[in-house]
Amino acid sequence: MDPGADGALNCRTPSPRPQIGGVRSSFAPWEDPAARPLVRFDGVSKAFGDTVAVKAVDLSIYEGEFFALLGPSGCGKTTLMRMLAGFESPDAGRIMLEGRDIQADPPHRRPVHMMFQAYALFPHLNVAQNIGFGLRRQGMAKAEIAGRVEEMLALVKLEGLGGRRPDQLSGGQRQRVALARALAPRPRILLLDEPMAALDKKLREETQFELMSLQQSLGMTFMIVTHDQDEAMVVADRIAVMREGRIVQAGRPAEIYEAPADRYVAGFIGDVNLFEGRVSAAEGPLLRLQAGDDRFDAEGAAAVGDQVWLAVRPEKIAIHLDPPADPRNRLAGKILDYGYLGDWTTYLVEVAPGRTIRAARANTTRAVDRPLGCGDPVWLTFAPSSAVVLTK
Amino acid sequence: MKGGKSGLAAILPFLWLALFFAFPFLLVAKLSFSDTALAMPPYAPRIDWSQGLAGLQAFFAALDGETYARLTRDRLYLDAYLSSLRIAATGTGLLLLIGYPLAYGISRCPPAVRQALVMAVILPFWTSFLIRIYAWIAILKPAGILNAALGALGLPPVDILNTETAVLLGLVYAYLPFMVLPLYAVLEKQDESLIEAAQDLGATPLQAFWRVTFPLSLPGAAAGALLCFIPMAGEFVIPDLLGGSETLMLGRVIWTEFFANRDWPAASAVAIVLLATLVVPILLFEREQGKVLR
Numbered sequence: 001m002d003p004g005a006d007g008a009l010n011c012r013t014p015s016p017r018p019q020i021g022g023v024r025s026s027f028a029p030w031e032d033p034a035a036r037p038l039v040r041f042d043g044v045s046k047a048f049g050d051t052v053a054v055k056a057v058d059l060s061i062y063e064g065e066f067f068a069l070l071g072p073s074g075c076g077k078t079t080l081m082r083m084l085a086g087f088e089s090p091d092a093g094r095i096m097l098e099g100r101d102i103q104a105d106p107p108h109r110r111p112v113h114m115m116f117q118a119y120a121l122f123p124h125l126n127v128a129q130n131i132g133f134g135l136r137r138q139g140m141a142k143a144e145i146a147g148r149v150e151e152m153l154a155l156v157k158l159e160g161l162g163g164r165r166p167d168q169l170s171g172g173q174r175q176r177v178a179l180a181r182a183l184a185p186r187p188r189i190l191l192l193d194e195p196m197a198a199l200d201k202k203l204r205e206e207t208q209f210e211l212m213s214l215q216q217s218l219g220m221t222f223m224i225v226t227h228d229q230d231e232a233m234v235v236a237d238r239i240a241v242m243r244e245g246r247i248v249q250a251g252r253p254a255e256i257y258e259a260p261a262d263r264y265v266a267g268f269i270g271d272v273n274l275f276e277g278r279v280s281a282a283e284g285p286l287l288r289l290q291a292g293d294d295r296f297d298a299e300g301a302a303a304v305g306d307q308v309w310l311a312v313r314p315e316k317i318a319i320h321l322d323p324p325a326d327p328r329n330r331l332a333g334k335i336l337d338y339g340y341l342g343d344w345t346t347y348l349v350e351v352a353p354g355r356t357i358r359a360a361r362a363n364t365t366r367a368v369d370r371p372l373g374c375g376d377p378v379w380l381t382f383a384p385s386s387a388v389v390l391t392k
Numbered sequence: 393m394k395g396g397k398s399g400l401a402a403i404l405p406f407l408w409l410a411l412f413f414a415f416p417f418l419l420v421a422k423l424s425f426s427d428t429a430l431a432m433p434p435y436a437p438r439i440d441w442s443q444g445l446a447g448l449q450a451f452f453a454a455l456d457g458e459t460y461a462r463l464t465r466d467r468l469y470l471d472a473y474l475s476s477l478r479i480a481a482t483g484t485g486l487l488l489l490i491g492y493p494l495a496y497g498i499s500r501c502p503p504a505v506r507q508a509l510v511m512a513v514i515l516p517f518w519t520s521f522l523i524r525i526y527a528w529i530a531i532l533k534p535a536g537i538l539n540a541a542l543g544a545l546g547l548p549p550v551d552i553l554n555t556e557t558a559v560l561l562g563l564v565y566a567y568l569p570f571m572v573l574p575l576y577a578v579l580e581k582q583d584e585s586l587i588e589a590a591q592d593l594g595a596t597p598l599q600a601f602w603r604v605t606f607p608l609s610l611p612g613a614a615a616g617a618l619l620c621f622i623p624m625a626g627e628f629v630i631p632d633l634l635g636g637s638e639t640l641m642l643g644r645v646i647w648t649e650f651f652a653n654r655d656w657p658a659a660s661a662v663a664i665v666l667l668a669t670l671v672v673p674i675l676l677f678e679r680e681q682g683k684v685l686r
Binding site for chain 2: 085087107118134
């Protein structure tokens, strides 16, 4: 294998591990109290019959942001997006666009465009007519429409395909047409409903990066709905994790990953090992925890006697073949199973009968003759600052 | 083994067509080139199989296009032909006007209601076609239900039985399911997200209908129109029962030639002309459209 080619590929393709640090660390209008949100959900609720889809959601999205609504299917994220587009109306609360309540506006009067999950391209119109559909509705002159359509085709790299019908395109091309169609009338915010669900993994990863660069070069506001945590991590400036109609946590990808608000978020974003215990002592920021027979040290905020959960990510757990000298945060066990992913190997370590811990190790050297195998006794350690103390 | 099975499956439709379309069609075509005769059956020539090949040659020599020439000489046939086309076209237009909103309305209903409404459209088929047409006589006749109702409302009576209006009423009534069902089929399976996409891109609900729903439903409208227009052009029972003597349609001309005039060649020629000038061009058009839609 040519290591050069491999390296070049890794620069374009995101690793399956989430990126830490986000895309643009300096961009954070949500931290500025003077910033005026572009979109504001104000106590928005929605029920379908007896099923509550969205419960009292408060959320602000700012100009130029790439915002992700992340959650499992049925968590209300699509309903929230459809309410912004105008296809559903909230039972309670207000939705504001640029400070104006848009409740009374029907979908066709909202400067909000959506890229539909199955693309919803008009099958009787060709690519150029599809892209020009919104422009014609705006009453733009024919020549101007043609110019803009060409511009959009170039933007999504579909030059020369304007005359094709949607059924003559590949899945990836259809996705680009849908994107161009929604972008052409220059919406104030572009909504993307699971935009990459129909693409294969490779194409999905490429498209994620193209979407990011497109969003930044156009300086537009994007809001994406996805159930794929990797996708949300890669593309978004900020992620809101939804569960059962509520927003559990909203923040930068790294905040969500490194400082999850609760066990649900910790488990939904990436893998996590949880230790249930009680705070037995506190020394400044350092908490001493008793979890069954194990004692752990971790940094966090909790009072002595509180029930807490210690969340440790697999990649923050080190694997040792010999017992480490420091007895703190040390667990002995044997390797039950492992999964070799190429760049990483995930080990399943049994520390007590029926109790397993996940530990991940970057394969920084070519481990052809693997030093670790099933049944090997190992010691696991993690730093007190690597663990997160969760109170709920 | 496998090849043989699929071969048979492929041949069956052709066998069906050959047996029930091509063969009768050839018989009728042969008849149209014969002459009337005072015989049983009432036409000549007939193949004299005892003469062998010579008999067959004599038979073909005796066939001529004289009947067709006769059709062009008598205005009656042209008038009946044009009148049939006009009535069938008017009926198809009315069916589209009535059937489209009906099919669209059904397709917008909740699924459970849709099923019931489709059932209601098909339900009249459970009663004999003839009885239903006779019922229209009872409704439209001078002292019938319609005039009784008009009288009760203080309106003057109408006398429309045995007029073209009655024929159109009967045709629209009888063919409505054939228009509604294909239209409903395309409207019902139309992707709701297309309408949402159109509205999302700035189309009003009315624009979304005209720009998206309507063009996408045209294949259904074409199928419904074909399904109604062709049989209506050759319809016999409805014009005979509701149209009286003043409504001239080809179906009745064929019947008269066969049974009243015992002119089998003329009846066959009219049928062939109808087929050649109406059905064949329409089917060719349909094939072209199929290519476009592919």
